[in-house]
Amino acid sequence: MADHSVEITEGCRLPVLRKNQVNEDEWPLAEILSVKDIQGKKLYYVHYIDFNKRLDEWVTPDRLDIKKLQFPKKEAKTPMKDGLPGSRPSSPERDVKRKAESVSLATQVTAATPVPSLPSSAEASQASVYPAMRDSSFSIKSRDEHEPLTSLTTNGTTSIQRHLIPPQPGRKRKSCGGTDEMVKMFQNNSPRCSTIYLLPGEDSQDSSDGIPSAPRMTGSLVSDRSHDDIVTRMKNIDCIELGRHRLKPWYFSPYPQELTSLLILYLCEFCLKYLKSLKCLQRHLTKCNLRHPPGNEIYRKGTISFFEIDGRKNKAYSQNLCLLAKCFLDHKTLYYDTDPFLFYVMTEYDSKGFHIVGYFSKEKESTEDYNVACILTLPPYQRRGYGKLLIEFSYELSKVEGKTGTPEKPLSDLGLLSYRSYWSQTILEILMDLKSENGERPQITINEISEITSVKKEDVISTLQYLNLINYYKGQYILTLSEDIVEGHERAMQKRHLRIDPKCLHFTPKDWSKRGKW
């Protein structure tokens, strides 16, 4: 199929064969992100549209359905100047800077896709407002297929324009009102955004000067501009060996470039140092005497322990941990050093030592009530309740601190599901335990829930909404617990045997605002 005369280049779209979880053949539409030639055999790096990037992969030509090939449109160079949402940005500076071999056709394709007339559907409105966050060409399609847009879209757009029109640099770092997402987007991705949404005549301002703008300094999940780079859109490590596990990375991670060509990248299980060969690992292990993360153990119950690592004091480990975590976190940025973060590493003990299961990082001082920056359960431990344990632990820390907290945004798909699940269970636990006093209905305020759980108020509300518990009844809001919810919750709680025991936590929060302690 591939030896047709047509050349499949980056940016082309076509159905690609992949097996789904139940091992059935699927032909989802995919975009070619990169092509490489190994001993005369071509390999294509494909991104399945509407699938998470972690499923992107190198495929052989025989998995491509050439007959349905869509070429990228050439006129895509002109971005949508009318400020309409939905056009994939093709900011000139990116195209210029992009390396020759990775001509960004992806962007061109998208821009070329005919812009649908303002669609209308409530659910997708947000999606269409922020189509350009990354490789979002598919968002158009998705909109067409499932979720037409509402008039909200326009609202969103205009509000964005309003924010963007004064192109003050200082503005970018401040939140200018609006939803979290918008704020975040402007803070981090202003160059890109401006290219998309700028009014006619203004589009060249950010892109033409070519002055690279650094991402904001706080937080850890922000995608910087390099995120846009085609390089970062492709996995660069094939396989990582960590202890007894072999992990297939999901995303790009900036390990030393010379190590990306390895078939297997070896990590020391305890210090997480990267090594190019098993021999090196063996040699390293003769010198490395760590058997646990190099920090203070602040929690231990059974075999589960938590270690606290200061990103400033233990740079080597923190960086190694971040590099590993980046393999599984799309939005994590390693742009800046680890100094302002604490890392809480969850381990499981056996006779070989304390094995890392997962971790979360946390800003020492968060201006936005974040109690978690990045959070990850390593793939071998996923879907076994460890994620929830990590989340629970993060809220236990917040309880000790006497604060409410929320995870840094954006959440990943798995992050959203985990957090929602945790929030739901935590809140339902409280609601079900409410006893009616002197015969009246039990009642509780949102703030009370927030205080008990350390879950930020907004998250409480969103969870209540998500669970459909808030109802308006006879002039007031009430919380209703349906039978389904109650049963589902009871079932879920039975399965949840991994819990944090606050009594085992030995943690005194530090006042990081006192600079000397850094």
Next chain:
Amino acid sequence: MSKLSFRARALDALKPLPVFRCEDLPDLHEYASINRTVPQMPTGMEKDEESEHHLQRAISAHHVYGEKRDNMVIPVPEAKSNITYYDSLYPGDFKMPKQLIHIQPFSLDTEQPDYDLDSEDEAFVNKLKKKLEVEALQFEEMIDRLEKGSGQQLVTLQEAKLLLKEDDDLIREVFEYWSRKRKLCKNVSLIPNIKQEKRDGSSTNDPYVAFRRRTEKMQTRKNRKNDEASYEKMLKLRRDLSRAVTILEMIKKREKSKRELLHLTLEVVEKRNAMPDFGSEVMAEALAMAKPVYKIPIIPFSSSSQYRHQDHIDFKDYKTRPEKIEVVRTKRKYEKKPKITPLSAPLHTVPSLFNPKDLNQYDFPSSDDEPFSQIHSGSSEAEEENEPDGAFAFRRKAGCVYHAPRLDQSGDWPWSGDTEGGSCDPRFRYSLTTLTIPRRCVGLARRRLGRGGRFLLDRAYSDLNGVFQSLDTDSEPDFSFPASPLHLQTTSQTVPSSSSSQSSSSSSSHTTYSDLRHILQNIKACRWRHFKPRTLTSQSGAGDVLSRRAFRGLMRGGAGLGGRTLGPPAVAFTAEQYQQHQEQLALMQKQQLEQIQQQANDTGSSQSLVSKTVDSVSAQFAASALMTSDQLLTLKVKEDGVGGGVNGVVQASGVYKGLSISATSSSQPTLTAAPPTFLSSTSNSNTSSAHTVHIPIGNHGNNTANSTSQVLIGNNLRLSVTTPSIGSLNARHLPRSLSNVPPTALKLTASNCQLPKVNTGENHEQEKQSLNSIAENTVAMEVT
């Protein structure tokens, strides 16, 4: 739609929400449509991802089934946990400690090489082992050092030998192996490292660059106070450090020149040895040829004499403060020393002034005999105990050549005669001198022109002194002061000083008067070479100050020599005094200008009369004030005086130590001249309170100010003046001058007040300065 016609209230987080079971509310569905009014919360995901297929499927699955189904889970790339050799890699003997693990800071810093041997290296090492003794770890260490030793350029073999401790053969082998391997690998380093950011900022977008430094400051808003304080501390630290650097550089310079000196000496010795000059004749010859020419710094010789004759340093200067020196030594208060130690005061010397301390300022006791540094450091206490002369003992000064006195030639001073090699300037001859106030002849004296045009009178003794005293009979009737006993008494005590300040008695107010008188005097003086001192410019109040100035350090030994002019005039001027003088000169000039202005406005005669009365009043005033101070008092001066309404009260909580202020006759003229100064200082303190008014005469000055002023003085001294209804006379012209006095003129700096130097002649100097003094002055005055 009817249900939507009303708006639901916004969800209130503070409002209790009743919790219902759905089965209890059968009619709930009827209200369901209103639920939409609750604002939709964002999920927190990026929107494009939110729409991803698997997530949506998982979410909907959750909605449908209430829990996750396995096939509805978001798929992720697989992970395997079946590494067979795992158990052999990691030892399985780790025991969980009973206690929570606590990491000691820095315990993690092990000195292990970062480089890890790979298979290729292993083969090489094994091969090498046959020839040389080498271990894998040792090899790793060597490579590690080579890698870390090379930046852009590789380490050379020579450098490698310096870097590595091993023996040469091994180094050569490993080096060759390493450089070969390094060339083959295209990477920056054999130790894989995360890409660092480049300084030029070109790496901003390089996706492989990670962990950049945060260049921007983190938010400091929360602890702004803290930041300011620490900022100041940092500034101070920086200043101190830079000072240390300066000192170190000076030391370096000094040691360099010492080394140079050593080399030169060595050279000389070698040369002499080669010559051979064992009898040091050649040396002597050479020395004679290269006789160093020391230039006496060009300043009035009265002050330079101090440096040429250090052993003669005016004894009185020290006499007044011996206990102070003691105190300082025992306390060893480093910062205070510069102020109080006799010789270290002029840290801020006038540049033109040559000062021995400048030479020694950066010297340290490490060097040979350096008298000043010893005094500075106080390190030679024990030594001093052995020397009866203490601080006044003669010490050789580095860089000075001391010659034996030449008896055949007494000097080439301008006043010595031809026989002595002098120019025999008539100005320096002793002649009969008459003082204008009191009207009497003081005998033989000679006049010298001091700095700033002041006159110094050197008196000489002669047998005819008694005759001379009687010579001066002519009187000037209209120039009389009310004779108070005090006045007389003090006058007799301090003849030389009063004589000169008398000359200045022609203060601003009676200009026309004194002009005439001086012309007369001049005529007389010319006739019989009878000198009667006079002021330079009769109009100015500056004159008296200047002339009074001239008395500082006036040598009191000269009179005993009976007309012989052999000895150098032992007039001691210290650097501080000079500086002080400069400052006062500036002030005087200002005042002079003001007074000229005044005179332009006022009619001469009435003015003069008025001021004269004031003069007498103020004289008494001052005298009484001084008397009280004389008794070592906590001052409480109540003055009524002729002026009547003067209610000046000085309250001093402290005691004036060692300040023996005696009212001299010369204080009288001072007073007339003083008011402008006083006033201005007072007014200034009224407004800014930066300046402090001080001691008795301050009170005096305040009287002239027609306002109530309360002045806080640096050290516990409080001076409060209540409405002087008098002042009138002075006040008439003084306010005008007030406005003209620029603040700079008021700032007679701290150094002005050098208490230890107080002698009778300087008393009013002291007093006056103290008026203008700032807080530091009070320190110098030792008001405690």
